[in-house]
Amino acid sequence: xxxxxxxxIGGGVMGSSIALHLLDAEPRLRVAVIERDPSYARxxxxxxMGGIRQQFSSSVSIALVQHSVRFWSGFxxxxxxxxxxxxANFRQRGYLFIVGHDQIAAFEQRFxxxxxxxxxxxRLEVGEIARxxxxxxxxxxxxxxxxxxxxxxxxxxxxxxxxxxxxxxxAEYITAEVxxxxxxxxxxxxxxxxxxxxxxxxSVVNAAGPWAxxxxxxAGVDLPIAPQxxxxxxxxxxxRWPYRFPMVVDPTGVHWRHDDPDHVSDLDRIVVAxxxxxxxxxxxxxxxxxxxxxxxxxxxxxxxxxxxxxxLIEGWAGLYEMTPDxxxxxxxxxxxxxxxxxxxxxxxxxxxxxxxGQVLAEMILGRAPSIDVTPLAVDRFARGAPLHDGAMx
Numbered sequence: 001x002x003x004x005x006x007x008x009i010g011g012g013v014m015g016s017s018i019a020l021h022l023l024d025a026e027p028r029l030r031v032a033v034i035e036r037d038p039s040y041a042r043x044x045x046x047x048x049m050g051g052i053r054q055q056f057s058s059s060v061s062i063a064l065v066q067h068s069v070r071f072w073s074g075f076x077x078x079x080x081x082x083x084x085x086x087x088a089n090f091r092q093r094g095y096l097f098i099v100g101h102d103q104i105a106a107f108e109q110r111f112x113x114x115x116x117x118x119x120x121x122x123r124l125e126v127g128e129i130a131r132x133x134x135x136x137x138x139x140x141x142x143x144x145x146x147x148x149x150x151x152x153x154x155x156x157x158x159x160x161x162x163x164x165x166x167x168x169x170x171a172e173y174i175t176a177e178v179x180x181x182x183x184x185x186x187x188x189x190x191x192x193x194x195x196x197x198x199x200x201x202x203s204v205v206n207a208a209g210p211w212a213x214x215x216x217x218x219a220g221v222d223l224p225i226a227p228q229x230x231x232x233x234x235x236x237x238x239x240r241w242p243y244r245f246p247m248v249v250d251p252t253g254v255h256w257r258h259d260d261p262d263h264v265s266d267l268d269r270i271v272v273a274x275x276x277x278x279x280x281x282x283x284x285x286x287x288x289x290x291x292x293x294x295x296x297x298x299x300x301x302x303x304x305x306x307x308x309x310x311x312l313i314e315g316w317a318g319l320y321e322m323t324p325d326x327x328x329x330x331x332x333x334x335x336x337x338x339x340x341x342x343x344x345x346x347x348x349x350x351x352x353x354x355x356x357g358q359v360l361a362e363m364i365l366g367r368a369p370s371i372d373v374t375p376l377a378v379d380r381f382a383r384g385a386p387l388h389d390g391a392m393x
Contacts, residue, residue, distance in 0.1 A: 005030045007199055008031065010209055014207045019031045021360070044209050045353075055110070057391040063372075100251035137302060188202070205360065206223075209321050223341065225344040226321075333379075
């Protein structure tokens, strides 16, 4: 039987961030990270859009991403200082929410909260939006909210570099599938693997993303987390664009960012997403190209008429890990000592992962969390205390 101080289930960006922060805090820890697919072919963090924004409408979410923005700003340099290559390339081109007249009250309240908490946001009048997006049709638009410190990173490179950083700090990555959580009375004692091995440990972290409910059930914990398909499309712009897009969020929910070419001769591209509110839950990785034609392209062309000549390059699907209030479950599970959860991020895991890594590491080590994540407690639904955040896209 192998032994570890902490066993992390899930070696994506979340699990790797937790491992990295644990070992930075206590280098002598033995941290085992269990990842069933080291190719990360279906990992949510690898298939994500890569957005990083402080523009939420709950204090806890804003605080988490404020911490993460500072982390991402120096991420590549910090990983290189560990002797690893990193090309996450956090581009702080900003997040621009374009606000329709029916959204005025919600965005004014959100802007007030964000400003009061020190998030870098500014209100843009329509003329300023037009200056920054000179090709946009702004009929029916009231104003915009721009976060200059926000932006996006390259998802696969983020995952690759976070894992490399954790491994260089001493985390042991084990390719295996967890088949059971070992318990003695009300305490976890380790995990069993599908290949027959066992790993003992006093702390087990469930960072299994869309599959977190399955892991929770092994420990006798009911976690309200369900996988839900999210589709993205990569398109070639009709010409090399004269300016770089921030992450632009339309009132319809369709949003896009630049996908910078690696070489001058490459096509100039954008990546586009739009969440479907009635998407069924389930492990569906099929990409429905009809959605590009019916749901994505019409609002894009309405907002940016020159987008009518976009050329679709590819589409793909990944999984959101959805909770009833679209906010994560974080921290200890009551009734089972040593079992922690960091899952249910509902599309915001990559952007929040640095802050979550630090907070979970502090909890596991018995220290006071540097960010108060009490509103995200694992038992909040059982207590009838969901957290509302109207800034989900």
